[in-house]
Amino acid sequence: MAIEVYWGSGSPFAWRVLLALEHKRLPYTAHLLQFSKQEHKSPQMLQMNPRGRVPVLKDGEYVCFESLAILYYLDLKYPDPPLFGASPEEAGTIMRVICEYQAYIEPHLRTITRAVFHGGVDLRSEELTQAMHAVASEARTIEGRLSKSDWVVGERFSAVDMVIFPGIQLLKRALERPVARELAARFMPVEVNYPALGRWLTRIEALPGYERTYPPHWRTG
Ligand SMILES: N[C@@H](CCC(=O)N[C@@H](CS)C(=O)NCC(=O)O)C(=O)O
Known part of the structure; x- marks a missing residue:
């Protein structure tokens, strides 16, 4: 099942996650949410991230939010190429x-x-x-x-x-x-x-x- 990422245009935090996914060449589906329509506060989004913020990453049944935590998760789950160094x-x-x-x-x-x-x-x-x-x-x-x-x-x-x-x-x-x-x-x-x-x-x-x-x-x- 492909990774899903929920993001917003111009969010520096979401941008980090997209850079990581591209760098690792992982297949993913990107859901671009409209801040102006409060799509990041929908019931579905709040269920995944009660703080109502992006980025949110869903990998199978696992949901992660907070951009740095997502980078860390991706690196442990898909180690090559590494995001956190070689030593x-x-x-x-x-x-x-x-x-x-x-x-x-x-x-x-x-x-x-x-x-x-x-x-x-x-x-x-x-x-x-x-x-x-x-x-x-x-x-x-x-x-x-x-x-x-x-x-x-x-x-x-x-x-x-x-x-x-x-x-x-x-x-x-x-x-x-x-x-x-x-x-x-x-x-x-x-x-x-x-x-x-x-x-x-x-x-x-x-x-x-x-x-x-x-x-x-x-x-x-
Ligand atoms: N510490 C969080 C910050 C996430 C964050 O603040 N995202 C902003 C977009 S830049 C957001 O979703 N804001 C919507 C809101 O606060 O209503 C992370 O690193 O992921």
């Missing part, structure tokens, strides 16, 4: 950098992208400036890693790339908005301010199956 040490570093991303970057990314997309916040506020400062400085650390290797950890595309990539794409999309021009000055254009990071984005965009993971509504505006 315990590499797995430890991959998980460490994921934890660092979640603790020190993701909350700031959320602050910035919410402010840009939902409005109602002064983009020149101290809070936004601080958030952008924190992201720019953490991105410098990732830039350092990527200037020594093609991938964030180790010699291959791994869970840490899958976790970070969609967040950076969402940030770029927010910072491309004219309203965010001032806020973006420190970060954009990525290829100029963070050349290794820019090359890494292009590298992932060239991976087989990438196009199937791309948020459909981003193509239209």
